[in-house]
Amino acid sequence: MGRQNLMTEFIKGLWKDHPLMRQLLGMCSTLAITTTVINGISMGLGVTFVIVSTSFFVSIIRKIVPPQVRIAVYAAIIATFVTIVDIFFKANFPKISEALGPYVPLIIVNCIVLGRCEAFACKNGIWASVWDGLGMGLGYTWVLIVLGTIRELLGSGTILGKTIMPSVYNPLVVMVLPAGAFLLLGFLLALMNRLEQKKQVS
Amino acid sequence: MKETIKIVSVLTIVCILCAFLLAFVNNAARGQIASNDTKKIEDAIGKLAPLFKKTEKLNIAGEEIYKLFDAKGEVLGYAFLAKGDGYQGVIKVLAVINPQIDKLEGIEIIESVETPGLGARIKEDFFRNQFKNLKVSVPIECVKENITQDNQIKAISSATISSKSLVNILNKKISELKKQLANQ
Amino acid sequence: MKDLILIFISTVLINNFVLYYFLGICPFLGVSGKIESAFGMGVAVIFVMTIANALSWLIYHLVLVKMGLGFLAYLLFILVIAALVQIVEMFIRKFSPPLYRALGIFLPLITVNCAILGATLLMVTKNYNFIQSVVYGFAGGLGFTLIILVMAGIREDLEYADIPSVFKGAAITLVTTGLLALIFMGFSGLISA
Amino acid sequence: MISVAEHKKPQYRLASEKFFTPRKLYLALSQHTGKPSRPCVKAGDMVPEAAILAERDGLISSHLHAPSSGKVLAIEEWYHPTLKRAPSIILECTPEPKIYTPRNGVEKFNKKELLDIIAASGIVGLGGAAFPTHVKLAPPEAVDTLIINGCECEPYLTTDCRLMVEQLEQICRGAEIISRIIEPKKVIFTLEDNKPEAIKKMQHMLRTRTNALPSAKLVVLRTAYPQGGEKQLIYATLKRKVPPGKLPFNVGCLVQNVATCFALYETIYLNKPLIERLVTFAGDALNTPKNIWIKIGTTLKELFDQKVLFFKEEPQKIICGGPMMGISLNHLDYPILKGAGGFLFLRSTHSDEESACIRCARCVDACPMNLLPLEYAKRVKHDDYTTLEELNIKDCIECGACAHECPAKIPLVQYIKIGKKYASNS
């Protein structure tokens, strides 16, 4: 596989085949944990790590897994890496671990991870899979960061814990509530559609 | 038959490998995680009783209570965890009480899921500071208007439920504690 | 008994898996287009969630905790769910083709429905006993079904609405979900008071 | 059911007039429900009045007679209110009034003889649907109640009302003929309470003529639209419901319009086929409204050319039939068909543009068939014809009650018509 091809595998996850905005996968953690920027970053990186490593392993063993136990095997591999991430956070960043709560283990069923295994890694070579996973993971991460920034800024008036908004600003509490997350993501999707429409017109 | 063997062996081997990997990582990180947990509690206690140097864990009726000592080895008081239902979910609070068990040294909210801007304000200083040196020889009361007695705190307006819940949680635990420590 | 009722109500209405915990959003967005499909999905989720919770509880408390292997929980839960779903699917496919047609096609989707795994994990966090866990699983599935049905009803109506083109599809569904979440906030505080 | 503005006042008391001197007649071969009749004359033929011009083709079809003596000019496409253009016999009139000699021994005719006469006379239902009457009078199941429909629930139209006031005796004779054919246990005359004059006459007649129609009675209904519809009428008078897809005889009923009864009388007693009918001409664009006896096939233009009718003002809308179910025409060259009870010439059109449905459910409440008109409109607008049959769109009788009530001015009936057509296609 040429460098060019690896690059396209990487790039596509950032916009064209964006896992969240295009494929509507991995919604749950996106909505749940983006109350602050730092959560978004940590979750994004955690997911990226899991996608990359599972893509790697799934791609290695792709030829020997019989279809009857395919999902079980993938799930086991994913669960292993997720547990590692979980343990890592618990040991080194206990605060974040607490904030992310049960959503770290839920990376296991984050549809993106399994989705990439099923859709890509089990059909492609190791490096392509790794780059694909990386692209998907980083694509996911940037949206989490955007969501986290907007929600933290509007909902608490801070970014990364620092107060940004002037003191007369009355925080829109709804932004850090579930409802705010859904609404914001809805609007973001619409914005994305709009950009795409513009692109098609021109 | 060959396929069956393949199915069985692949899944089994993957499971074994995964478990092995996990056990290994877990083993490496376990110490750190455990110390994180104690550190978190000690940090919280440290905020409420800055003088403490040493804790002694008392295990009474399955619940953990920390006896606090200062640098000279004198008893500073007790720290305990209490939890119960708030407005939306569980509130978990750490409180430090004086050795005579009649006055609170302060409280620290460990965990809560109250509404930001309303119930979540129980975490804010203006509210928590009311518990500093609060008389607890009689049950704490939560009032909506001005405080008239030294066992009262003022509820957060528009979050009466959260405030009351917190007071109830504390009252319940303190009365248990009194009994338990008396038994000791 | 009272605790079971409380668990039930709070799981269905207040701490709804979709609107409060944000679990199972992907199938919620994907399969809420038609009432029939939504119903099939809902029933499948109730079914699998209940059984998965029961099995996971047994394995977790009788095996893992006893042996001090708590860190294997995630791995085991997902294995249980994956295997369970597959077995259930095989069974109904063989023995009840009509049921399979109505329900079976939803089963593979469920493995990656994070609500199922979420239910098992939350059941561990909440320290439920066996019966409570089963009720929790059932109520969680029911809450999911309720909300996906409501959504499907709304979306069937919206098929004919003149929605701005950029909002068509997932965007309006998310906005609607957001409004539903606003509404379900009205039920908060129902347990404590 | 709904209440609608009546607009019957101006023509309600106008005695009927006659116009029997058209120059040309345009006789569509499709005058009735069912198969068009088959012409049995050709261009150039001279025909006397009442001669058969076209014959019944198949069971549900009807003869067509020459309303006037004259010369067949051509058989070609001509304007037709529903079909737009349809094959028609064009007749140039050479007036030679025919004297009809009453039939003798009518009292002794048996059922079969009566039915044969009716079949030969080209009578179709004059209540609007123009269904061949000889078919209707041979129901495959026993009928216990004959309902004579004098409701005339369409606004503006007053032909049935005038007929009942002027020719009640003959109508009763016609009803007698029907009851001799189908032998019902009961005969019910139904009227709405907005026709007090007809009600009074009818009451008087039933008191005095008890021996001829012993089991007859009068039911006066509260005025409502569309109470004249067969299924609605049967429910209103007998509380019997005709199931979907079923016909009145399935619940032991037969409904005939009063004008049909009059036509039956003329055929049986006077040996006169259906060649003329009473038609209401009304609307605010006319100088004076009129109820006129007129030959089938006369064009509207002729009425104005021969100064039978005058425009007060240019009409904005011309309607064949009543305002609720009638068809709007685009000029005056249309002929009068057997089933046409009236023509309206209106000054103003409802020019309100259709706006968004506000789901107020006024249409649902209005619908006499318990349907959901708004759902049909919504689906048709979005080209979704898949669920229409599930929603029983075929039950709709296109009465227009829903569209009348709609505050958003949505042409619901039009959408329903599209829906019915495409629902069966897909």
Add this chain to the structure above:
Amino acid sequence: MQVTVSTSPHLKSNIKTAIIMRQVMIALIPVVIAAVVFFKYRAIWLMLNCVLSAVISEKIILRIRAKSTSTKDGSAALSGLLLALILPPSIEWYAATLGSVFAIVVAKQLFGGLGSNIFNPALIGRAFLMAAYPKMLTTFVEPFAVDTVSGATPLALQKFSHITTSSVKLFWGNVPGSLGETCAIAIIIGGVYLLIKKIADWRIPLSLLVTTTCITIVFHWYKPQSGSILFHFLSGGLLLGAFFMATDPVTTPVTKSGRYIFGVGCGILMMIIRYFSGLPEGMMYSILFMNSLTPLINRYTRPKRFGT
């Protein structure tokens, strides 16, 4: 001669969407007067604020979407007015504007504009503000002393302090509360006008009020301090909601039986929230919840075919 052709019917009733909306506004006149009497200039500013921001945002959206429909039908103004009537008089102006814009833009226009919205826009506006500025939405002022004295609503007093407000006061409306919900007599006058004029369907208000009455009878008998029948009937948003919001044609079922179900469901939910939840009042959430069920209700209560 150039005529117009169209399909039947050619005769149509005089009622139009704009007339319906205007009639509802007329019915709201007593309520508006009561609001101005009790809350003075605050009432006027709040109503102006909400109505104007609703109409302007609707205009802008319609322009962006290049729609031919206009704001002349009055539905946006009505939504804005109703929103103002369910907000606390002391609310900050920017919050009211935000709520009004959210109501029109998100709850109404995103769903396709007039007639297509699933949720009642005015209520969504309030629910949004409740989540956005919870403090502001739970702080009320005493009538006549709008700048100085903050007070608790009768339902909050009942629930949290077990103090029952007298029914006479509730009837005339001299109590703290949302702008338009306090004066029972004004709402009843307006509501009866709506029903008599057949602008709103009577089934929902009737079933809603009967349901709540039945529930309060049982509870009052079982546990007297839960509040008397008259108290629950006259306090909070029950009447305003029952007459003006649960009757919103767009967001309620179109079938007759569906409307009964809607009313009963609203009544039950509202009393559950009043009795058991952390909130003193549940009218808004119960109507909104039933709004979300409306598509399902419509689907499963289709009228029986004639003749079956």
Add this chain to the structure above:
Amino acid sequence: MNEIILAPVALGLTGFSFAVVLAILDKRLKVEDDPRVTKVIQVLPGTNCGACGFAGCHGFAEAVVKNGKKFSGCIPGGLAVNQKVAAILGIDAELHHHKLVAICRCQAGKKEKNISFVYQGPKTCRAAEFVSNIDCAYGCFGFGDCVTVCPVKAISLFDTHICVDRKKCIGCGKCAKMCPRKLFELVPRVGTTTYYVGCNNKEKALSVRAVCSSGCIACGICVKVKDSPFYLKQNLSYIDYAKIDLETPLAEAKAKCPTKCIAQSNDSR
């Protein structure tokens, strides 16, 4: 250290038992699928996202195999997957080797059509059908329902006058099914130009002239051209497409037609 041994053993055992159960059940409970379903599943992304409107990839695969029309429903898969699915179902061949092309038998524009009255109602052909918006009882309403129904956007509307893009048309016949006036005809695609008679009025010349200035008056000039494939039926001219070996008679007839109602559509346009 203990758990490093215990964990693999415990999990290995669990994995083993699940695998055994699955393997046995797999043998016992095997149900055969349509092999194409399996093939389609293999090319699908397998994310089971439900975006296609079916319950997961399996549901989609079954549906497409049953009814190939919606083969392009997989959204995450995008174009690449759609093509593969189409290939499996053999739709591809059908799509690109279409032998028929649609023509519209009314070529009268606003100027030619007489309109003596005002139509009021929804602006679609299907709605206009019930009362008509033009004097001609056979011609095109010009609201373009066919334009919207065409899956490949081959139809365009120039002031109420319908043009089919011969290059784009795939001969699916949707327009013919949609048009309430039944104006479309699917004719064999021969050469680079398709000629057709753009009139559907089956009445005599006089009636035709009364409503349209470019209607076919059945004068027969086109039939009289040498080697003409034209014939008259019911006052209307038709082309026998089985006989169009040469283009000259067609072009000649087109040039000679007094009402200019013979039209052509080219590949080059």
